[in-house]
Structures are given as C-alpha cells and as structure tokens.
Amino acid sequence: MARKHAAEQLLRLDNQICFAVYSAAHAFNRVYKPLLDRLSLTYPQYLVMLVLWERDNVPLKTIGERLFLDSGTLTPLLKRLEAAELIKRTRSTEDERQVLIELTAEGEALRDKAKSVPQSILAASACSVGELVAMKDEIVALRDRLNAVLGE
Template sequence: MTQATIPSQTEDWLQLDRQLCFALYSTSLAMTKIYKPILGELGLTYPQYLVMLVLWETESLTVSELGARLSLDSGTLTPLLKRLEAAGLVDRLRDTEDERRVLVSLTDAGRSLRASATGIPEKMLCATQCSIEEIQFLTARLHALRSTLESARSDD
C-alpha cells in the first residue's frame, strides 16, 4: 500500500459494512435467495445449477475437472452429483483407461433441461436492475479479484 491508500487511523475499518468480505457474502446470499424459486421450478438447487451450467458447456468431463471449474472439492461434489444422477440428469462412469477417474456426462434429460433454463439469466438480470454492461463489468471485476486472491493465497 502506498501512503495515499492507507486508511486514516481515525476511521473504524473494523465496521461490518466496510468489509468487502461481508458485502460479497451478503450479496451472494441475496442472489441465492432469488435463484431458489426459479431453480425450484427445474428441480435444481443452486449448486446443482452450477454443475449443469458447466456440463451444458462441455457435455462431459471428469469429477476433478468439474471440481476445478467450480472450485469445489470431491467431498462436496460427489453427493451433489449423486443427486443429479438419481434425478436422471447426469451419468457417472469410471474411465475405462484410468479407473481412478470418474466421468460425468449429461443424459438426454440433462440436455433437455437446458431449454427450460434459458430464461434464467434474463430473470436474474431483471432482479439485479443492472444493465448488461454493468453485469459484464461486475463479473469481470469479480473474476479478477478472485484471481488476485488466489495468487495471494499461493504466495503464502
């Protein structure tokens, strides 16, 4: 930090509403609450929706690749995938070339569900009352922030 960016010692920087972490956390909770009824119509939870978004992009990938994409460990991801499999949306199969790897792929029902989900981004855009440009800016800025934080963590 340069001298110009150091907060004044007279300001209380330990106030909850001054914390970036709380702003991100509470905003995430608010977003999830908006998603809940929308995704409920599709029979999905928010984490399941994130899995489906990745699979709609790629069709098939390993559990570890999916976990890396979503920043989830296999302990969190496995029960989620089991529920999606029980719902008939995904298949999980051992890789014939390497039995340690589990491949996750969409079923026909999983592919078909995509058509029902196409209106979700527009509903969320309306809920945020942001323009598309604002959403793109916020998304890009948050991706950059995450990258910076991940780099800072790896420097420890």
C-alpha cells in the same frame, strides 16, 4: 478525537468488502431459488449443469476446477443429480481413478427450460448489462488475486 484509528474503522461490518460479497451471494441465491425450484435444482447443482451444458463427459476433477469445489462437495451433489437422472457417473477405462460425468437425455433437455433463468436474474439486478459485465470482471479479477495468494 477527530477520527478513529484506521484499524478500528476496518473492523466495522459496513466497511468490509468480504461481507458485501458474502451477503450478495446469499441475496443472489434467494433470487435464484424460486427460478431453480421449477427445474428441481439447487444453485450449486445448476452450476454443475452449466458446466456440462458447455462440455459434456468430463471428469469430476474438471468440474471441481471450474467451480472451485472439491470432491467432498461434488461427490454427494453428483450422486443426487444422478438420482434425479440428469447425469450418469462412470469410471474412466483409461484411468480408473477418474469418474466421468455425462448428461442424460433428460439432463440435456433441461437446458431449454433453463434458458430463461439468466434473463430473470438480469431483471432482478435492475441495472444494465454493461454495468453488470464491468462488475463481474472486477469481481473475477479480485477472486483470482485472492486465489493466487492461496496458491503460494
């Protein structure tokens, strides 16, 4: 047989884009780990802080929409950030269903220490900013198409 059936080829690990993305996510996580250890943050916690550094005092829901995470993930994570005194959780007075997340002074201050992280990641990526931006845009477009399918 000159070539295997297409369905067989698609089952091969090395042909699957999802595994490429999956394993790249883990590789990123491992590169981030020592950098974030210095901030005493995990990667998902760092993502939450990025959201808050852009806009403070937002409901849990909004953070979840931004990061594609639900309350089952965020509630315990935010409690740990509160225990670390980086954020405060308070019920909204207008809508008591909502929990508003607010940075503490300490949480704000951490932003400065975090500024050098992206540069280190850039270096580890070992390619140009232009290439990375192009890849990022493609991956985001793919992610959004996948999420669109889920919304149907």
